Amino acid sequence: MTHVLHRKLGKTPPTVVHAEGLWLRDSEGRTYLDAVSGGAAVSAIGHGDPRVQAAIDAQLARVDFAHNSFFTNEPAEALADHLAERAPGGLSRVLYCSGGSEAMEAALKLARQIWIERGRPEKRTIIAREQSYHGGTLGALSIGGNKPRSMPFRPMLFDTRFIEPCYAYRYRHDGESEADYGARAAAALERMIQKEEADTVAAFVCEPVVGATLGCAPAAAGYLKRIREICDHHDILLIFDEVMCGAGRTGYTFACEEDAATPDILAMAKGLGGGYQPIGALLVHDRLVDTIVSGSGALLQGFTYMAHPVACAAALRVQQIMVEDGLLERVRDKGELLRRRLEATFGQHPHVGDIRGRGLFLGMELVEDRSTKAPFDPRLGIAARLKAVAMDEGLMVYPSGGTVDGTNGDHVLLAPAYTVSDEEIDEIVVRLSRSLNRTLAEAV
Ligand code: PLP
Numbered sequence: 001m002t003h004v005l006h007r008k009l010g011k012t013p014p015t016v017v018h019a020e021g022l023w024l025r026d027s028e029g030r031t032y033l034d035a036v037s038g039g040a041a042v043s044a045i046g047h048g049d050p051r052v053q054a055a056i057d058a059q060l061a062r063v064d065f066a067h068n069s070f071f072t073n074e075p076a077e078a079l080a081d082h083l084a085e086r087a088p089g090g091l092s093r094v095l096y097c098s099g100g101s102e103a104m105e106a107a108l109k110l111a112r113q114i115w116i117e118r119g120r121p122e123k124r125t126i127i128a129r130e131q132s133y134h135g136g137t138l139g140a141l142s143i144g145g146n147k148p149r150s151m152p153f154r155p156m157l158f159d160t161r162f163i164e165p166c167y168a169y170r171y172r173h174d175g176e177s178e179a180d181y182g183a184r185a186a187a188a189l190e191r192m193i194q195k196e197e198a199d200t201v202a203a204f205v206c207e208p209v210v211g212a213t214l215g216c217a218p219a220a221a222g223y224l225k226r227i228r229e230i231c232d233h234h235d236i237l238l239i240f241d242e243v244m245c246g247a248g249r250t251g252y253t254f255a256c257e258e259d260a261a262t263p264d265i266l267a268m269a270k271g272l273g274g275g276y277q278p279i280g281a282l283l284v285h286d287r288l289v290d291t292i293v294s295g296s297g298a299l300l301q302g303f304t305y306m307a308h309p310v311a312c313a314a315a316l317r318v319q320q321i322m323v324e325d326g327l328l329e330r331v332r333d334k335g336e337l338l339r340r341r342l343e344a345t346f347g348q349h350p351h352v353g354d355i356r357g358r359g360l361f362l363g364m365e366l367v368e369d370r371s372t373k374a375p376f377d378p379r380l381g382i383a384a385r386l387k388a389v390a391m392d393e394g395l396m397v398y399p400s401g402g403t404v405d406g407t408n409g410d411h412v413l414l415a416p417a418y419t420v421s422d423e424e425i426d427e428i429v430v431r432l433s434r435s436l437n438r439t440l441a442e443a444v
Helices: 050-062 074-086 100-117 138-142 147-156 178-196 223-234 255-259 286-293 309-324 327-346 382-392 422-443
Strands: 016-020 023-026 031-034 093-097 125-129 161-163 201-206 237-241 265-268 280-284 352-358 361-366 398-400 410-414
Touching (some): 031 422, 074 093, 100 201, 100 265, 100 280, 125 178, 201 223, 223 255, 280 286, 309 327, 382 410, 382 422, 410 422
Parallel strands (some): 237 265
Antiparallel strands (some): 023 031, 398 410
Protein backbone atom coordinates (compact mmCIF):
# COMPACT_ATOMS: atom_id res chain seq x y z
CA MET A 1 0.00 0.00 0.00
CA THR A 2 1.24 3.47 -0.82
CA HIS A 3 0.73 6.35 1.60
CA VAL A 4 0.95 8.80 -1.29
CA LEU A 5 -2.41 9.85 -2.68
CA HIS A 6 -2.06 9.39 -6.41
CA ARG A 7 -4.75 10.63 -8.77
CA LYS A 8 -6.13 7.18 -9.50
CA LEU A 9 -6.71 5.77 -6.05
CA GLY A 10 -5.92 2.11 -5.88
CA LYS A 11 -3.58 2.28 -8.84
CA THR A 12 0.01 3.28 -8.14
CA PRO A 13 1.91 4.48 -11.22
CA PRO A 14 5.41 3.13 -11.94
CA THR A 15 8.22 4.55 -9.83
CA VAL A 16 10.54 6.71 -11.89
CA VAL A 17 14.17 6.30 -10.84
CA HIS A 18 16.16 7.91 -13.65
CA ALA A 19 15.58 10.69 -16.19
CA GLU A 20 18.02 11.86 -18.83
CA GLY A 21 17.36 13.72 -22.08
CA LEU A 22 14.00 12.42 -23.33
CA TRP A 23 14.19 9.07 -21.57
CA LEU A 24 12.82 7.95 -18.22
CA ARG A 25 13.40 4.64 -16.47
CA ASP A 26 11.27 3.03 -13.78
CA SER A 27 12.25 0.82 -10.87
CA GLU A 28 11.44 -2.31 -12.93
CA GLY A 29 13.98 -1.28 -15.55
CA ARG A 30 11.40 -0.27 -18.20
CA THR A 31 12.23 2.78 -20.30
CA TYR A 32 9.85 5.45 -21.60
CA LEU A 33 10.32 7.94 -24.42
CA ASP A 34 9.06 11.28 -23.13
CA ALA A 35 7.07 12.93 -25.94
CA VAL A 36 5.49 15.45 -23.63
CA SER A 37 8.27 16.90 -21.47
CA GLY A 38 7.81 15.10 -18.19
CA GLY A 39 4.12 14.45 -18.87
CA ALA A 40 2.82 18.02 -18.92
CA ALA A 41 4.90 20.15 -21.29
CA VAL A 42 7.34 21.05 -18.53
CA SER A 43 10.82 19.59 -19.16
CA ALA A 44 11.62 21.94 -22.03
CA ILE A 45 15.38 21.37 -22.20
CA GLY A 46 15.15 17.66 -21.41
CA HIS A 47 15.93 15.85 -18.19
CA GLY A 48 19.14 15.72 -16.20
CA ASP A 49 21.09 18.65 -17.64
CA PRO A 50 24.22 18.87 -15.45
CA ARG A 51 24.47 22.64 -16.03
CA VAL A 52 21.16 23.21 -14.21
CA GLN A 53 22.16 20.82 -11.46
CA ALA A 54 25.38 22.82 -10.99
CA ALA A 55 23.43 26.10 -10.83
CA ILE A 56 21.12 24.63 -8.18
CA ASP A 57 24.04 23.30 -6.14
CA ALA A 58 25.84 26.64 -6.35
CA GLN A 59 22.76 28.54 -5.22
CA LEU A 60 22.13 26.15 -2.34
CA ALA A 61 25.70 26.69 -1.19
CA ARG A 62 25.09 30.46 -1.11
CA VAL A 63 21.47 31.15 -0.06
CA ASP A 64 18.81 28.48 0.26
CA PHE A 65 15.91 30.70 1.23
CA ALA A 66 15.11 34.17 2.50
CA HIS A 67 11.57 35.53 2.38
CA ASN A 68 10.94 38.08 -0.35
CA SER A 69 9.55 40.66 2.07
CA PHE A 70 12.98 40.83 3.74
CA PHE A 71 15.37 40.44 0.80
CA THR A 72 15.61 40.26 -2.93
CA ASN A 73 18.21 37.82 -4.31
CA GLU A 74 20.60 37.70 -7.25
CA PRO A 75 19.01 34.94 -9.36
CA ALA A 76 15.54 36.51 -8.98
CA GLU A 77 16.88 39.83 -10.25
CA ALA A 78 18.90 38.24 -13.07
CA LEU A 79 15.99 36.08 -14.24
CA ALA A 80 13.65 39.08 -14.29
CA ASP A 81 16.23 41.03 -16.33
CA HIS A 82 16.54 38.09 -18.75
CA LEU A 83 12.75 37.87 -19.23
CA ALA A 84 12.18 41.63 -19.44
CA GLU A 85 14.88 41.99 -22.12
CA ARG A 86 13.02 39.52 -24.33
CA ALA A 87 9.42 40.34 -23.47
CA PRO A 88 7.11 42.19 -25.86
CA GLY A 89 7.04 45.97 -25.32
CA GLY A 90 6.27 47.19 -21.83
CA LEU A 91 6.03 43.79 -20.11
CA SER A 92 9.06 44.55 -18.03
CA ARG A 93 8.09 43.75 -14.45
CA VAL A 94 8.05 40.25 -13.00
CA LEU A 95 6.04 38.80 -10.13
CA TYR A 96 7.16 35.32 -9.09
CA CYS A 97 5.20 32.36 -7.74
CA SER A 98 5.50 28.58 -7.68
CA GLY A 99 3.44 27.37 -10.64
CA GLY A 100 0.72 27.98 -13.21
CA SER A 101 -2.34 28.04 -10.98
CA GLU A 102 -0.70 30.48 -8.57
CA ALA A 103 0.27 32.65 -11.53
CA MET A 104 -3.34 32.79 -12.69
CA GLU A 105 -4.60 33.56 -9.18
CA ALA A 106 -2.08 36.39 -9.00
CA ALA A 107 -3.18 37.68 -12.43
CA LEU A 108 -6.83 37.82 -11.35
CA LYS A 109 -6.00 39.61 -8.11
CA LEU A 110 -3.74 42.04 -9.92
CA ALA A 111 -6.47 42.90 -12.46
CA ARG A 112 -8.89 43.53 -9.60
CA GLN A 113 -6.39 45.70 -7.73
CA ILE A 114 -5.70 47.81 -10.83
CA TRP A 115 -9.36 48.79 -11.18
CA ILE A 116 -9.64 49.57 -7.47
CA GLU A 117 -6.54 51.77 -7.69
CA ARG A 118 -7.96 53.51 -10.75
CA GLY A 119 -11.13 54.33 -8.81
CA ARG A 120 -13.32 51.93 -10.81
CA PRO A 121 -14.11 49.07 -8.42
CA GLU A 122 -17.26 48.18 -10.38
CA LYS A 123 -15.01 46.69 -13.09
CA ARG A 124 -14.83 43.17 -11.71
CA THR A 125 -16.23 40.72 -14.29
CA ILE A 126 -13.80 38.37 -16.00
CA ILE A 127 -14.50 37.12 -19.53
CA ALA A 128 -12.79 33.85 -20.45
CA ARG A 129 -13.26 31.12 -23.04
CA GLU A 130 -14.99 27.79 -23.15
CA GLN A 131 -12.70 24.73 -23.36
CA SER A 132 -9.82 26.47 -21.64
CA TYR A 133 -7.78 25.45 -18.62
CA HIS A 134 -6.11 27.90 -16.27
CA GLY A 135 -5.34 25.77 -13.24
CA GLY A 136 -6.86 23.78 -10.40
CA THR A 137 -7.23 26.38 -7.63
CA LEU A 138 -10.65 27.94 -7.08
CA GLY A 139 -9.94 31.24 -8.83
CA ALA A 140 -8.31 29.50 -11.79
CA LEU A 141 -11.17 26.98 -11.98
CA SER A 142 -13.65 29.88 -11.96
CA ILE A 143 -12.21 31.18 -15.22
CA GLY A 144 -11.62 27.71 -16.70
CA GLY A 145 -13.91 26.57 -19.47
CA ASN A 146 -13.17 22.88 -18.94
CA LYS A 147 -16.49 21.90 -17.43
CA PRO A 148 -15.62 18.36 -16.29
CA ARG A 149 -12.82 19.83 -14.18
CA SER A 150 -14.80 22.75 -12.72
CA MET A 151 -18.38 21.46 -12.40
CA PRO A 152 -18.08 19.72 -9.01
CA PHE A 153 -16.79 22.96 -7.50
CA ARG A 154 -19.18 25.35 -9.25
CA PRO A 155 -20.98 26.43 -6.04
CA MET A 156 -17.62 27.60 -4.66
CA LEU A 157 -16.53 29.50 -7.81
CA PHE A 158 -17.13 33.11 -8.86
CA ASP A 159 -19.21 33.93 -11.91
CA THR A 160 -17.30 34.26 -15.16
CA ARG A 161 -18.61 35.02 -18.65
CA PHE A 162 -17.47 32.59 -21.33
CA ILE A 163 -17.13 33.05 -25.08
CA GLU A 164 -16.34 30.36 -27.63
CA PRO A 165 -12.70 29.42 -28.19
CA CYS A 166 -10.74 30.15 -31.35
CA TYR A 167 -10.84 26.56 -32.59
CA ALA A 168 -10.69 26.42 -36.37
CA TYR A 169 -11.26 22.66 -36.78
CA ARG A 170 -14.72 22.89 -35.21
CA TYR A 171 -15.80 26.50 -35.73
CA ARG A 172 -14.32 27.73 -39.02
CA HIS A 173 -16.84 27.63 -41.84
CA ASP A 174 -16.11 25.83 -45.10
CA GLY A 175 -14.42 28.25 -47.47
CA GLU A 176 -13.83 30.89 -44.78
CA SER A 177 -10.29 32.31 -44.81
CA GLU A 178 -8.23 32.04 -41.63
CA ALA A 179 -8.21 35.84 -41.27
CA ASP A 180 -11.99 36.02 -41.66
CA TYR A 181 -12.40 33.26 -39.13
CA GLY A 182 -10.04 35.02 -36.69
CA ALA A 183 -12.06 38.23 -36.97
CA ARG A 184 -15.36 36.39 -36.56
CA ALA A 185 -14.10 34.49 -33.49
CA ALA A 186 -12.85 37.74 -31.91
CA ALA A 187 -16.24 39.37 -32.50
CA ALA A 188 -17.62 37.05 -29.80
CA LEU A 189 -15.69 39.11 -27.27
CA GLU A 190 -17.16 42.35 -28.58
CA ARG A 191 -20.67 40.89 -28.26
CA MET A 192 -20.09 39.68 -24.73
CA ILE A 193 -18.73 43.08 -23.68
CA GLN A 194 -21.81 44.82 -25.14
CA LYS A 195 -24.02 42.40 -23.25
CA GLU A 196 -22.19 42.80 -19.94
CA GLU A 197 -21.47 46.54 -20.30
CA ALA A 198 -17.81 47.43 -20.51
CA ASP A 199 -17.94 49.43 -17.28
CA THR A 200 -18.24 46.20 -15.32
CA VAL A 201 -15.62 44.13 -17.15
CA ALA A 202 -12.17 43.92 -15.57
CA ALA A 203 -10.30 41.61 -17.92
CA PHE A 204 -10.38 39.08 -20.72
CA VAL A 205 -8.22 35.99 -20.35
CA CYS A 206 -7.14 33.39 -22.89
CA GLU A 207 -4.39 30.95 -23.84
CA PRO A 208 -2.77 32.05 -27.14
CA VAL A 209 -2.45 28.35 -27.98
CA VAL A 210 -4.91 26.19 -26.05
CA GLY A 211 -3.15 23.22 -24.51
CA ALA A 212 -4.71 20.91 -21.98
CA THR A 213 -8.34 20.99 -23.13
CA LEU A 214 -8.07 21.05 -26.92
CA GLY A 215 -4.92 19.06 -27.55
CA CYS A 216 -3.34 22.19 -28.95
CA ALA A 217 -5.43 24.79 -30.76
CA PRO A 218 -3.54 27.89 -31.90
CA ALA A 219 -5.26 31.25 -32.32
CA ALA A 220 -6.15 31.96 -35.97
CA ALA A 221 -4.13 34.65 -37.74
CA GLY A 222 -5.19 38.10 -36.57
CA TYR A 223 -7.36 36.85 -33.70
CA LEU A 224 -5.19 38.00 -30.80
CA LYS A 225 -4.45 41.37 -32.43
CA ARG A 226 -8.19 41.98 -32.84
CA ILE A 227 -8.76 40.89 -29.22
CA ARG A 228 -6.15 43.46 -28.14
CA GLU A 229 -7.94 46.21 -30.09
CA ILE A 230 -11.29 45.29 -28.56
CA CYS A 231 -9.83 45.35 -25.04
CA ASP A 232 -8.18 48.73 -25.67
CA HIS A 233 -11.37 50.17 -27.09
CA HIS A 234 -13.38 49.15 -24.02
CA ASP A 235 -10.68 49.76 -21.42
CA ILE A 236 -10.40 46.10 -20.43
CA LEU A 237 -7.22 44.40 -19.27
CA LEU A 238 -5.89 41.56 -21.41
CA ILE A 239 -4.35 38.52 -19.71
CA PHE A 240 -2.52 35.84 -21.72
CA ASP A 241 -2.04 32.48 -20.06
CA GLU A 242 1.22 31.15 -21.52
CA VAL A 243 1.73 28.64 -18.74
CA MET A 244 1.81 25.78 -21.24
CA CYS A 245 2.49 27.42 -24.61
CA GLY A 246 5.14 29.91 -23.45
CA ALA A 247 8.87 29.77 -22.64
CA GLY A 248 9.90 28.78 -26.15
CA ARG A 249 7.42 25.93 -26.72
CA THR A 250 6.14 27.46 -29.98
CA GLY A 251 9.59 28.50 -31.16
CA TYR A 252 9.29 31.97 -29.61
CA THR A 253 10.10 32.90 -26.01
CA PHE A 254 6.51 34.16 -25.74
CA ALA A 255 3.83 32.53 -27.89
CA CYS A 256 2.08 35.87 -28.45
CA GLU A 257 5.16 37.27 -30.24
CA GLU A 258 4.13 35.34 -33.34
CA ASP A 259 0.72 37.02 -33.21
CA ALA A 260 2.17 40.50 -32.64
CA ALA A 261 -0.23 41.05 -29.73
CA THR A 262 0.91 42.17 -26.29
CA PRO A 263 -1.18 41.57 -23.19
CA ASP A 264 -1.20 43.66 -20.00
CA ILE A 265 -0.38 40.59 -17.94
CA LEU A 266 1.30 37.38 -19.16
CA ALA A 267 1.50 34.20 -17.06
CA MET A 268 4.31 31.65 -17.42
CA ALA A 269 5.29 28.46 -15.57
CA LYS A 270 6.12 24.93 -16.84
CA GLY A 271 8.95 25.59 -19.35
CA LEU A 272 10.19 28.53 -17.28
CA GLY A 273 11.90 26.25 -14.78
CA GLY A 274 11.89 23.29 -17.16
CA GLY A 275 10.87 21.01 -14.29
CA TYR A 276 14.13 21.48 -12.39
CA GLN A 277 12.26 23.52 -9.77
CA PRO A 278 8.61 24.56 -9.37
CA ILE A 279 8.31 28.17 -10.49
CA GLY A 280 5.81 30.47 -12.20
CA ALA A 281 5.84 34.15 -13.06
CA LEU A 282 3.66 37.01 -14.20
CA LEU A 283 5.08 39.54 -16.59
CA VAL A 284 3.32 42.80 -15.88
CA HIS A 285 3.09 45.87 -18.11
CA ASP A 286 4.80 49.02 -16.81
CA ARG A 287 1.60 51.03 -16.97
CA LEU A 288 -0.10 48.70 -14.49
CA VAL A 289 2.81 48.99 -12.09
CA ASP A 290 2.75 52.79 -12.52
CA THR A 291 -0.92 52.77 -11.48
CA ILE A 292 -0.05 51.07 -8.21
CA VAL A 293 3.08 53.13 -7.63
CA SER A 294 1.07 56.34 -7.90
CA GLY A 295 -1.73 54.81 -5.81
CA SER A 296 -1.42 52.61 -2.76
CA GLY A 297 2.21 51.76 -3.54
CA ALA A 298 1.81 48.11 -2.52
CA LEU A 299 0.94 44.91 -4.35
CA LEU A 300 -1.89 42.92 -2.79
CA GLN A 301 0.01 39.69 -3.41
CA GLY A 302 2.19 37.37 -1.45
CA PHE A 303 3.25 33.73 -1.46
CA THR A 304 5.89 32.38 0.91
CA TYR A 305 7.96 30.96 -1.92
CA MET A 306 7.75 33.84 -4.38
CA ALA A 307 11.20 34.62 -5.85
CA HIS A 308 12.61 31.49 -4.19
CA PRO A 309 16.39 31.76 -4.74
CA VAL A 310 16.93 28.13 -5.77
CA ALA A 311 13.90 28.07 -8.08
CA CYS A 312 15.03 31.33 -9.71
CA ALA A 313 18.63 30.06 -10.09
CA ALA A 314 17.38 26.90 -11.82
CA ALA A 315 14.99 28.81 -14.10
CA LEU A 316 17.67 31.36 -14.97
CA ARG A 317 20.03 28.57 -16.05
CA VAL A 318 17.26 26.86 -18.05
CA GLN A 319 16.48 30.11 -19.85
CA GLN A 320 20.17 30.79 -20.49
CA ILE A 321 20.62 27.30 -21.93
CA MET A 322 17.74 27.93 -24.35
CA VAL A 323 19.69 30.93 -25.66
CA GLU A 324 23.20 29.39 -25.55
CA ASP A 325 22.13 26.20 -27.34
CA GLY A 326 19.93 27.96 -29.90
CA LEU A 327 16.92 25.96 -28.75
CA LEU A 328 14.22 28.29 -30.11
CA GLU A 329 15.45 27.83 -33.67
CA ARG A 330 15.64 24.12 -32.94
CA VAL A 331 12.01 24.11 -31.78
CA ARG A 332 10.92 25.62 -35.09
CA ASP A 333 13.06 23.15 -37.03
CA LYS A 334 12.19 19.99 -35.16
CA GLY A 335 8.58 21.10 -34.83
CA GLU A 336 8.36 21.20 -38.61
CA LEU A 337 9.92 17.75 -38.85
CA LEU A 338 7.58 16.25 -36.25
CA ARG A 339 4.58 17.79 -37.99
CA ARG A 340 5.69 16.36 -41.34
CA ARG A 341 6.15 12.91 -39.80
CA LEU A 342 2.72 13.08 -38.15
CA GLU A 343 1.13 14.14 -41.41
CA ALA A 344 2.86 11.33 -43.31
CA THR A 345 1.76 8.70 -40.79
CA PHE A 346 -1.66 9.95 -39.68
CA GLY A 347 -2.70 12.36 -42.46
CA GLN A 348 -5.03 9.75 -44.01
CA HIS A 349 -5.83 7.84 -40.83
CA PRO A 350 -9.60 7.26 -40.66
CA HIS A 351 -9.72 8.32 -37.00
CA VAL A 352 -7.40 11.32 -37.07
CA GLY A 353 -9.48 14.39 -37.91
CA ASP A 354 -6.90 17.14 -37.49
CA ILE A 355 -3.18 17.64 -36.92
CA ARG A 356 -2.33 21.11 -35.62
CA GLY A 357 -0.13 23.26 -33.45
CA ARG A 358 2.97 25.41 -33.44
CA GLY A 359 6.63 24.60 -32.87
CA LEU A 360 7.02 21.57 -30.63
CA PHE A 361 3.46 21.92 -29.38
CA LEU A 362 1.41 19.67 -31.64
CA GLY A 363 -1.90 17.92 -31.25
CA MET A 364 -4.12 15.48 -33.07
CA GLU A 365 -7.89 15.31 -32.79
CA LEU A 366 -9.22 11.76 -32.76
CA VAL A 367 -12.65 11.25 -34.27
CA GLU A 368 -15.10 8.45 -34.94
CA ASP A 369 -15.71 9.66 -38.47
CA ARG A 370 -13.22 11.79 -40.33
CA SER A 371 -15.68 13.03 -42.96
CA THR A 372 -18.37 14.21 -40.52
CA LYS A 373 -15.89 15.04 -37.69
CA ALA A 374 -18.17 13.08 -35.37
CA PRO A 375 -16.33 12.48 -32.09
CA PHE A 376 -16.06 9.13 -30.36
CA ASP A 377 -18.58 8.30 -27.69
CA PRO A 378 -16.98 9.91 -24.61
CA ARG A 379 -17.78 6.77 -22.61
CA LEU A 380 -15.11 4.97 -24.62
CA GLY A 381 -12.51 7.25 -23.02
CA ILE A 382 -10.30 6.99 -26.10
CA ALA A 383 -7.74 9.61 -25.04
CA ALA A 384 -7.29 8.14 -21.56
CA ARG A 385 -6.96 4.63 -23.00
CA LEU A 386 -4.39 5.89 -25.48
CA LYS A 387 -2.30 7.32 -22.65
CA ALA A 388 -2.33 3.94 -20.87
CA VAL A 389 -1.56 1.92 -24.00
CA ALA A 390 1.23 4.33 -24.95
CA MET A 391 2.82 3.87 -21.51
CA ASP A 392 2.70 0.15 -22.17
CA GLU A 393 4.48 0.83 -25.48
CA GLY A 394 7.07 2.94 -23.64
CA LEU A 395 5.80 6.33 -24.78
CA MET A 396 4.53 9.31 -22.75
CA VAL A 397 1.77 11.40 -24.40
CA TYR A 398 -0.78 13.85 -22.99
CA PRO A 399 -4.41 12.94 -23.54
CA SER A 400 -7.38 15.25 -23.34
CA GLY A 401 -10.81 14.07 -24.08
CA GLY A 402 -14.46 13.94 -23.30
CA THR A 403 -14.20 17.74 -23.32
CA VAL A 404 -17.34 19.72 -22.63
CA ASP A 405 -20.11 17.15 -22.54
CA GLY A 406 -18.14 14.93 -24.92
CA THR A 407 -19.14 16.84 -28.02
CA ASN A 408 -15.71 17.84 -29.16
CA GLY A 409 -13.79 14.67 -29.28
CA ASP A 410 -10.58 13.29 -27.93
CA HIS A 411 -7.15 14.77 -28.40
CA VAL A 412 -3.57 13.75 -27.94
CA LEU A 413 -0.90 16.35 -27.30
CA LEU A 414 2.79 16.04 -28.12
CA ALA A 415 5.27 18.46 -26.57
CA PRO A 416 8.74 16.89 -26.49
CA ALA A 417 11.81 18.65 -25.12
CA TYR A 418 13.39 21.21 -27.44
CA THR A 419 16.47 18.97 -27.57
CA VAL A 420 14.59 16.12 -29.30
CA SER A 421 16.65 14.40 -32.03
CA ASP A 422 15.49 13.31 -35.49
CA GLU A 423 15.73 9.65 -34.42
CA GLU A 424 13.61 10.35 -31.35
CA ILE A 425 11.02 12.09 -33.51
CA ASP A 426 10.81 8.98 -35.72
CA GLU A 427 10.53 6.75 -32.67
CA ILE A 428 7.77 8.93 -31.15
CA VAL A 429 5.72 8.60 -34.33
CA VAL A 430 6.28 4.84 -34.62
CA ARG A 431 5.29 4.22 -31.00
CA LEU A 432 2.31 6.58 -31.26
CA SER A 433 1.06 4.82 -34.37
CA ARG A 434 1.32 1.43 -32.66
CA SER A 435 -0.40 2.78 -29.54
CA LEU A 436 -3.24 4.40 -31.46
CA ASN A 437 -3.96 1.32 -33.53
CA ARG A 438 -3.90 -0.90 -30.44
CA THR A 439 -6.21 1.53 -28.58
CA LEU A 440 -8.71 1.60 -31.43
CA ALA A 441 -8.60 -2.16 -31.87
CA GLU A 442 -9.32 -2.67 -28.17
CA ALA A 443 -11.95 0.07 -27.76
CA VAL A 444 -13.95 0.32 -30.96
N1 PLP B 1 -2.67 27.42 -17.27
C1 PLP B 1 -2.50 26.55 -18.27
C2 PLP B 1 -2.67 27.00 -19.69
C3 PLP B 1 -2.17 25.21 -18.00
O1 PLP B 1 -2.02 24.34 -19.02
C4 PLP B 1 -1.99 24.81 -16.66
C5 PLP B 1 -1.65 23.41 -16.33
O2 PLP B 1 -1.71 22.52 -17.13
C6 PLP B 1 -2.17 25.76 -15.64
C7 PLP B 1 -2.50 27.06 -15.98
C8 PLP B 1 -1.99 25.37 -14.20
O3 PLP B 1 -0.64 25.19 -13.93
P1 PLP B 1 -0.17 24.33 -12.66
O4 PLP B 1 -0.63 22.94 -12.88
O5 PLP B 1 1.33 24.51 -12.67
O6 PLP B 1 -0.76 24.95 -11.45
